[in-house]
């Protein structure tokens with residue numbers, strides 16, 4: 710198990726007004742809407758989530774980093790848990806057209822509005838009960854998804870990820886290192902159920918026998 714930083718550069722390139730979410734917006738209402746992971750969350754106002762999640766190629770360099778780090782080839786297989794609209798998988802397949810990619814997400818809206826070139830590889834599914842066989846994938850990825858589950862379900866999902874991976878897995882969850890980052894995270898989040906320091910997360914990983922890679926997203 711080791712910390713593998715792939716996403717932090719992209720995460721830090723987004724500007725976020727933490728205080729606006731709490732001071733100017735009805736945070737409770739926005740959170741209730743966001744929890745549906747429906748149209749408003751993806752393509753509605755920014756206060757409900759992404760604020761319009763359109764394809765813009767930003768995942769291309771991230772895809773290349775996954776390929777390099779995990780030595781993916783056209784013969785590899787990758788599963789993305791909480792794949793959203795499938796942009797990352799699309800980029801991986803652009804670079805390696807022969808690779809097998811699959812994705813699941815709890816959001817029907819995201820799957821229905823996913824990148825059309827790969828939508829047939831994606832389906833509605835739950836991280837807590839991954840609908841694939843033991844040891845089916847060379848790499849299982851889960852970005853910004855598991856912290857949306859309650860702690861007991863995080864454990865379930867981690868065990869499921871380990872079960873379907875025959876080689877590698879990488880997950881990325883929200884975390885904080887300082888009181889300021891903790892406040893920023895709490896101000897910003899809409900659907901987060903589990904937020905821990907890196908030490909807390911590592912305890913959860915151990916407890917779930919998760920022995921693969923991880924990254925933390927901080928709100929500086």
Ligand SMILES: C[S@@+](CC[C@H](N)C(=O)[O-])C[C@H]1O[C@@H](n2cnc3c(N)ncnc32)[C@H](O)[C@@H]1O
Pocket residue numbers: 746790791792793794813814815816819834835836837851852853854857858
């Ligand atoms: C912040 S988004 C990340 C989406 C995508 N990984 C990305 O980085 O663009 C969180 C995702 O978690 C998904 N999600 C939440 N609970 C889930 C669950 N139990 N199983 C699968 N996906 C879930 C949401 O629908 C949403 O797509």
